[in-house]
Amino acid sequence: MIPISWYLLLSAFLFACGVTGFLTKRNIITLFMSIELMLNGVNLSFIAFATRLQTLDGHIFVFFVMVVAAAEAAVGLAIIISVYRTRETLNVDRVNLLKL
Amino acid sequence: MHQFLFLLFGAFCVGGAINLLVQKKTINSALSLIVVMGSLALIYLLLGAEFVAVVQVIIYAGAIMVLYVFVIMLLNAGKEEEVQGSHVAKIFGIPGLFSGGIIGIWVLLQHRPDDKLLPIGAMYGPADKVGELLFTKYLLAFEVTSILVLIAIMGAVVLTRRSRS
Numbered sequence: 033m034i035p036i037s038w039y040l041l042l043s044a045f046l047f048a049c050g051v052t053g054f055l056t057k058r059n060i061i062t063l064f065m066s067i068e069l070m071l072n073g074v075n076l077s078f079i080a081f082a083t084r085l086q087t088l089d090g091h092i093f094v095f096f097v098m099v100v101a102a103a104e105a106a107v108g109l110a111i112i113i114s115v116y117r118t119r120e121t122l123n124v125d126r127v128n129l130l131k132l
Numbered sequence: 133m134h135q136f137l138f139l140l141f142g143a144f145c146v147g148g149a150i151n152l153l154v155q156k157k158t159i160n161s162a163l164s165l166i167v168v169m170g171s172l173a174l175i176y177l178l179l180g181a182e183f184v185a186v187v188q189v190i191i192y193a194g195a196i197m198v199l200y201v202f203v204i205m206l207l208n209a210g211k212e213e214e215v216q217g218s219h220v221a222k223i224f225g226i227p228g229l230f231s232g233g234i235i236g237i238w239v240l241l242q243h244r245p246d247d248k249l250l251p252i253g254a255m256y257g258p259a260d261k262v263g264e265l266l267f268t269k270y271l272l273a274f275e276v277t278s279i280l281v282l283i284a285i286m287g288a289v290v291l292t293r294r295s296r297s
Contacts (some may be wrong), residue, residue: 049149061158065165065243072150083179091262092270094184098191099277102286105196109203110291128210
């Protein structure tokens with residue numbers, strides 16, 4: 033017997049860690065990993081509420097979130113590779129021009 | 133027993149998330165993110181979401197994180213560069229964060245709804261039921277998702293291609 037609020041607390045903590053990492057880190061790959069952490073926190077909320085409300089729709093939503101996260105990771109990492117090719121850096125503070 | 137399992141894997145999640153923030157090397161952050169995702173999969177199993185737990189391991193901890201580690205090694209991403217944060221953020225940020233968090237928790241405790249206990253195995257989320265729902269109620273969204281993935285594949289190929297010039 034675990035209260036649903038425990039799951040929600042864990043979910044909120046993961047989301048907060050993701051936000052903190054996104055705001056404080058400067059490596060572009062770590063920023064992307066922080067976004068993944070935020071998405072994972074949201075997924076945990078979906079599953080906890082799906083169990084509480086006795087419906088399977090939350091599982092479907094988590095599936096869609098995962099698909100979007102996979103697509104985002106593929107495109108984002110491709111962008112990181114092409115940025116590294118032209119700038120030779122992964123620090124987001126140094127990538128401040130749209131045009132070279 | 134279930135509480136013990138939840139607390140164990142929850143502690144793994146929390147530790148991995150904090151380790152992701154603390155580590156300076158990118159590869160260490162990626163490995164701690166894998167720990168977070170693996171223990172989240174076990175928490176999904178505790179909630180009875182079999183399908184989601186399996187997909188979490190295969191797609192998140194498997195495919196996506198392998199892609200991340202591959203890119204980290206390809207780009208030879210070592211230590212993060214040290215940056216000087218602004219002093220105002222250091223002086224006001226941390227106390228502000230704590231006071232904001234305490235106020236938020238206090239407000240939420242004032243309006244706490246009925247915290248129904250969640251029995252383990254309260255819901256059994258077998259893969260066939262999820263698939264049935266996916267191919268009936270959410271069929272359109274599922275098909276649109278396939279187009280999204282196709283566009284993502286083409287985008288990744290186009291973005292990483294070297295220009296001919």
